[in-house]
Amino acid sequence: MGEEGVNGLTLSEVARRLGVQPPSLYKYVDSLMALYDQLFRRGMQAHLEVMRVAMEQAGTGLDALNAGLDASGRWCLANGPIAQLMFWRPVPRFEPSADAMAPSVEMVAIQRRALADAVALGQLGPKADSEQALYVVSVFIAGVFGQALANEPDLPWGTGRFTPLLPKLMDVLPALYPPSSTKKK
Amino acid sequence: MGEEGVNGLTLSEVARRLGVQPPSLYKYVDSLMALYDQLFRRGMQAHLEVMRVAMEQAGTGLDALNAGLDASGRWCLANGPIAQLMFWRPVPRFEPSADAMAPSVEMVAIQRRALADAVALGQLGPKADSEQALYVVSVFIAGVFGQALANEPDLPWGTGRFTPLLPKLMDVLPALYPPSSTKKK
């Protein structure tokens, strides 16, 4: 997928690199689309786990959210093609199964919780406890990750022109959702 | 490209839809990659023109920048697959020619100029007259456009969950690059 594009994956090439004949693969996978589904499922699971651990270690509220996005960005950049498969859907006739999508639902939930915590802590105004705020955060991460992957895919997270911008962008969240009082965490 | 993904374009399918045999196409185009280059070049040209007109009509500084990004977003969403070809590079062995890239260079220049104007007008602080500020803006547009195209590709610009966020994000630019004095445009 890295060499030929995400939808350049073929069972023939997989077989070639495994030193095996193509029909042998059908003992392990039902079809090419089933293989994509496996890659999608495992990717979603690994990504969720990485994010969850980072957020739990960081605490609550904005700290957790920032740590989670940082971990997410690192994982996505380190797993470029899988992340593209997960978040950009570049394979026309591939629809992930409900099973494969499950971790994604959970991921949204923990981010939503972090936003609610940030509001409870007075880090953000009440409007940040919303779907819209979640979309804003998703735009930040999608923008940074997308630009990094398209323009400097080989640079590690935290270097280059784009990935260092994510913390700066997260710092303006309070400008978008100003806390009413001035109490700090 | 819309139906099969950007790199699902084939000369055979083009011929099929033109009601023509595949070899006939070689009178008009040297190769599949040359066809991609034409699509890229014309797309870049049209996109630049749309942006330039919108910015000139809107005035200078942040007004021009906002109008340009709005026009850009509309164009990209209305020309999804071409925009993907232009900004995401989803075709592995395709490298746009220098000729095809030329409008892109000009596009960066006019955005840079709008940022400099915004600083001169006191709308943004001096640090906004920088490459970094350009990257921030590109992250905004890439994030919004990417999320819109991936999640709600058929909704027009200005509707849905993501594209209405772009003006709100542009509104926080002064929080990222605060003007030193408080003079307004």
Place this chain on the structure above:
DNA sequence: GTCTATATTATGATAGAC
């Protein structure tokens, strides 16, 4: 400027031997 015919290469998938 269009066509037929063809070369070359590749794919996903199945049947069935071992």
Place this chain on the structure above:
DNA sequence: GTCTATCATAATATAGAC
């Protein structure tokens, strides 16, 4: 669990007739 053989399909591209 791996293989060979095969089916059906598709792609880019060229040669050369008309």
